[in-house]
């Protein structure tokens with residue numbers, strides 16, 4: 055595999071919050087067009103790892119290269135953030151802006167697009183995620199599933215090469231999970247490079263090339279979804295899966 | 302929330318639903334403004350001497366009071382924003398300066414601060430000018446109004462910093478993170494995402510500060526500024542009628558503060574967004 059296809063390269067990254075050693079030597083590679091799913095117990099460092107990729111969190115030692123850009127200088131951080139979209143568990147739509155303006159603002163401010171161009175892009179993305187009619191609603195006026203789909207559209211409006219998802223469906227009522235996963239599946243089929251923290255095994259099976267199991271700041275094992283879910287090699291993985299599956 | 306209640310309870314609660322309560326209260330307070338204005342007019346018509354004469358005499362002072370308050374407030378809003386952002390800065394130096402400023406200024410009475418700026422500050426400047434042989438500084442002449450505004454801004458800026466800080470902190474962290482993850486810089490995120498939301502939170506306390514400032518501006522009368530309070534004292538010293546003078550001055554301040562309070566509450570309603 056040529057190095058030009060490598061979208062994310064992480065090697066031996068360590069991160070501490072005071073005394074908490076959140077990441078203990080994490081290394082992983084994500085190829086272009088690959089969907090990587092990360093599972094693991096709460097507090098195992100999944101969010102921290104994701105947030106290190108676009109430098110919402112700083113790390114102490116180790117190396118992260120995103121699409122050939124080293125995450126070291128401030129300019130590079132902004133360059134990487136423009137390439138990487140992020141979707142949060144709590145949606146984080148801008149509460150004072152309508153759905154449409156949520157999609158338009160960052161295009162105008164960061165990408166310097168004209169209002170008309172930004173609006174056209176926004177409308178086509180809202181159509182894509184299935185919300186073409188609620189454009190003038192405020193975030194609090196639409197359902198959680200709709201908010202999360204708007205959040206995905208907002209990230210896509212920046213033309214990211216990589217999308218990060220941090221438990222995108224775990225704040226949603228069960229009946230809304232599917233509508234969000236469907237959008238994510240479509241993205242995956244279109245060849246988007248994605249790193250997804252999620253315990254939705256159906257999604258992992260359908261979209262992921264590999265699943266990573268994390269525990270206590272380390273990657274315990276990585277395997278294709280079927281293999282990891284049905285015949286995990288490590289005791290800790292087995293224990294975790296038995297808990298998740300019994301839910 | 303009402304769908305879960307039984308109808309008879311809902312009816313009892315009807316008088317207290319927040320919207321209705323607000324509307325009735327707004328009307329009442331506007332009536333109060335009208336009442337006070339009415340009293341002022343009534344007094345001036347029934348006995349123009351001394352009431353109308355007092356108004357004519359302190360008219361320019363009233364102008365200065367309003368001018369001082371409005372000009373100082375504009376600078377207070379700016380200084381408060383800088384102070385509030387400084388208090389939230391991760392840079393220890395910026396944070397330290399902002400914190401020191403807020404803590405020191407809030408520990409000294411406003412009256413003492415005003416006196417310091419008016420009497421001590423010019424001497425400090427002149428001394429520095431002499432040491433450094435800079436004649437502009439050495440010959441510095443104090444301007445009462447400028448130093449009064451300076452003193453008010455310096456003091457109120459500290460309180461305003463805390464209001465901004467609390468307002469910005471009340472916005473969920475995820476808003477900033479989402480903005481940054483979209484590639485916005487810190488300044489862009491503050492300007493487009495955080496401050497527009499924080500403003501709605503801080504508007505009520507900011508409005509209160511404006512009204513306090515309006516009242517506290519009367520303290521500048523001790524540092525040679527001919528505001529409404531000082532003009533009142535001047536009138537009293539020649540006419541010896543304290544009851545009429547200070548009743549009228551109090552009424553005029555009331556008109557200003559009650560009217561400002563209405564404007565603030567109108568602004569609050571105007572900037573409310575869908576939740």
Ligand SMILES: Nc1ncnc2c1ncn2[C@@H]1O[C@H](COP(=O)(O)OP(=O)(O)O)[C@@H](O)[C@H]1O
Nearest residue numbers: 071074076094095096097098099100101102103
């Ligand atoms: N901002 C923070 N300050 C202090 N500790 C944190 C912070 N963020 C995360 N942690 C700690 O780091 C560890 C990993 O957290 P996180 O990455 O959020 O785990 P996960 O997403 O897998 O639940 C946890 O022990 C958590 O308490």
Ligand SMILES: [Mg+2]
Nearest residue numbers: 100101102221
């Ligand atoms: Mg997490």
